[in-house]
Amino acid sequence: MxxxxxSLAVASAFPYTGPDSLHEPVESALRRVIxxxxxxTIVDVxxxxxxxxxxxxVNVVMTMTSAACPVADLIVGDVxxxxxxxxxxxxxxxxDLVWEPAWTADRMSxxxxxxxxx
Amino acid sequence: xxxxxxxxxASVIGGLLRAGVAVPLPGDSAWPGRAVLAHAFLMVCGFMGxxxxxxxxxxVKEPLAFAAPAASALAxxxxxxxxxxxxxxxxxxxxxxxxxxNVTVVSRQRAAHTALLLIGAAAWLVGNLLHALGAQPAAxxxxxxxxxxxxxxAERLEMxxxxxxxxxxxxxxxxxxGLMLAGSAAFALSPVWGGWLYGLSLAGLAAWxxxxxxxxxxxxxxxxxxxxxxxxxxxxxxxxxxxLAWIATAIGYAFRDAALHALGLGFVFSMMLAHAPVxxxxxxxxxxxxxxxxxLPLIVLHASLSIRLFLGPNDFRLLSAGAAGNxxxxxAFVATLIGAAVAWRVQHSPSSRTRHAIxxxx
Numbered sequence: 001m002x003x004x005x006x007s008l009a010v011a012s013a014f015p016y017t018g019p020d021s022l023h024e025p026v027e028s029a030l031r032r033v034i035x036x037x038x039x040x041t042i043v044d045v046x047x048x049x050x051x052x053x054x055x056x057x058v059n060v061v062m063t064m065t066s067a068a069c070p071v072a073d074l075i076v077g078d079v080x081x082x083x084x085x086x087x088x089x090x091x092x093x094x095x096d097l098v099w100e101p102a103w104t105a106d107r108m109s110x111x112x113x114x115x116x117x118x
Numbered sequence: 119x120x121x122x123x124x125x126x127x128a129s130v131i132g133g134l135l136r137a138g139v140a141v142p143l144p145g146d147s148a149w150p151g152r153a154v155l156a157h158a159f160l161m162v163c164g165f166m167g168x169x170x171x172x173x174x175x176x177x178v179k180e181p182l183a184f185a186a187p188a189a190s191a192l193a194x195x196x197x198x199x200x201x202x203x204x205x206x207x208x209x210x211x212x213x214x215x216x217x218x219x220n221v222t223v224v225s226r227q228r229a230a231h232t233a234l235l236l237i238g239a240a241a242w243l244v245g246n247l248l249h250a251l252g253a254q255p256a257a258x259x260x261x262x263x264x265x266x267x268x269x270x271x272a273e274r275l276e277m278x279x280x281x282x283x284x285x286x287x288x289x290x291x292x293x294x295x296g297l298m299l300a301g302s303a304a305f306a307l308s309p310v311w312g313g314w315l316y317g318l319s320l321a322g323l324a325a326w327x328x329x330x331x332x333x334x335x336x337x338x339x340x341x342x343x344x345x346x347x348x349x350x351x352x353x354x355x356x357x358x359x360x361x362l363a364w365i366a367t368a369i370g371y372a373f374r375d376a377a378l379h380a381l382g383l384g385f386v387f388s389m390m391l392a393h394a395p396v397x398x399x400x401x402x403x404x405x406x407x408x409x410x411x412x413x414l415p416l417i418v419l420h421a422s423l424s425i426r427l428f429l430g431p432n433d434f435r436l437l438s439a440g441a442a443g444n445x446x447x448x449x450a451f452v453a454t455l456i457g458a459a460v461a462w463r464v465q466h467s468p469s470s471r472t473r474h475a476i477x478x479x480x
Contacts, residue, residue: 036396038280038336039343045280066276067227068235070176070400094476099226105279116335118282 018053029082046107060095063103122168125194128153129160130445137441149198156197162262163209164194171216178222186215206250213243231276238268260302270389278330287330294322313368321361327354342408349392356384376427383444384423406458415454419447
């Protein structure tokens with residue numbers, strides 16, 4: 001599977017397909033990528049729509065809260081760098097930035113919502 | 119970027135000379151005089167407009183989008199070269215190009231905050247058109263500030279979506295911003311009505327931002343998040359001061375310097391100080407190490423602005439000293455960014471791009 005269907009996304013985590021052995025390392029890696037202003041991980045903010053891992057490819061589908069955000073490339077770079085640290089050397093990383101479905105606050109984790117006073 | 123930095127320096131020198139600060143300059147140059155006369159044009163169109171347009175061009179990733187900041191920066195240079203007519207109309211073209219970029223943003227994401235960014239760009243165009251057509255500064259400057267305030271409000275609105283929104287919050291924001299645009303337009307007919315509407319809208323917006331921005335929550339987090347929140351909250355305070363000063367000026371008190379600079383320095387520059395540690399790496403590809411030293415220029419800015427705006431009206435020497443402190447704060451902030459970039463390089467060994475990332479055009 002080369003790309004993920006963003007509509008598969010759920011409220012507070014992200015859909016994962018691939019070997020179980022890589023699930024935890026990939027999720028931990030993504031949880032090390034921080035939105036600097038709110039000091040929350042991109043997983044807690046709900047920016048990760050899904051991850052699909054095949055034999056030689058990790059495909060991350062994610063969004064940003066704003067299409068006018070110039071920091072998108074930096075965050076994508078951080079995602080690539082963190083995944084790079086945990087993946088076997090032969091695996092490629094592909095990060096797709098999508099705008100549909102649009103991010104909403106419903107995607108935030110319970111922990112993030114609690115911090116923001118929901 | 120060097121060109122933008124040069125426009126900032128020229129604009130600051132123009133502001134210092136206006137405030138009566140003796141700046142050592144070559145005696146045979148004509149540009150300082152032009153910088154004095156066109157301080158607002160250089161600061162809003164030449165520097166801030168260019169920075170905002172670069173930020174948006176980086177976000178949309180279309181090479182043509184860089185035409186807007188290139189045009190606004192060139193407009194600043196033309197003005198300093200004495201070609202004020204060409205500069206004024208080039209600024210009009212820059213804002214038209216910037217509107218086109220924002221239409222692209224809205225087409226990618228139809229949301230309230232992207233729509234506000236587009237309206238902000240339109241306010242810049244109105245201000246630039248009035249300026250090019252020879253309108254009085256009193257009628258032009260509110261439109262230029264509306265451009266900046268709408269842009270900031272849109273970016274903060276995006277972040278407030280992380281908070282639970284109370285019923286009526288969005289309507290209250292749109293009412294404040296609508297009032298600001300009405301005030302901007304009213305200045306051409308009646309400075310008194312314009313001042314009242316504009317001042318009320320700024321004070322209302324300050325109250326809205328304090329109530330609904332995430333800053334009141336993120337100030338509890340240590341590190342960069344707290345620094346950003348402190349900048350934001352201080353900026354909102356100055357926004358409220360500015361609103362009151364616009365109203366006081368409309369009534370007849372001599373608070374025009376406070377109205378303009380509580381807004382331009384207290385609010386807008388605070389927002390720039392807040393966002394720079396995150397935005398600068400995205401704009402120029404240089405990573406920064408955050409540290410407590412970021413607070414130094416912030417303290418200098420707010421202390422000097424307090425002296426300028428609260429004590430300056432009664433003593434011109436204090437106004438000048440405050441203005442010099444404002445310039446020192448900006449210089450200290452540039453030095454802080456350079457120091458933070460060096461600190462990051464020292465801390466990190468030469469990093470490579472990831473071993474196996476596939477480049478994707480986003």
